[in-house]
Amino acid sequence: MDEWLDEWLARKAEDLEESTVYSYTTTLARLRGILGHIRLQDLAEDDVEEWMKWALREGRVRGGKAGTGLGVASVEMSLARLEEALGRAVARRLVEVNVAREVKVPRNHRKAERRAKTVIPPWNLQEVRAFVDAVMDDRLYAAFLRSLMGLRPAEICVMRWADVDLGGATLTVHRTRTLMGNKVVV
16 A cells, blocks of 8 residues: 555646645555555455544544544545545556545544534624734734734735735735645745
């Protein structure tokens, strides 16, 4: 599996942005520890199913508390990349069937994650005013105001004065900044 995932990703990378390749690499790394040693032709749906259960139960190796379960979105992302890679293996006749095609995160995991998620209400007008007053003398005041407008940090970091039309009161986002490991990509 490791060899096939390397080969598949190398070919796929030709059509992807650098940040997307990084994301795919990280996503596939979650699979490699448990499935990477299995021969591509010997991989079974049960293996993928067992990986999914493990990942939901204790698959976290970095960020948060190691040994706790990954979030549903992370597991689904890894399954989607695996399904895509195995789909290509089927097309190249390396395997007869895509064993990841029918493996899905059970609905009860999605529902439990949604129930456990804390809903944080947005600030009211008083809280916004208090925040603006508190940061008024900060050198990042303009960036803080932009964050209140709904801009993402990656958009604020690369914004230039040319992106702001003071006369028309508009702000245009042309670029973003992405952090990949320790490297910044604009």
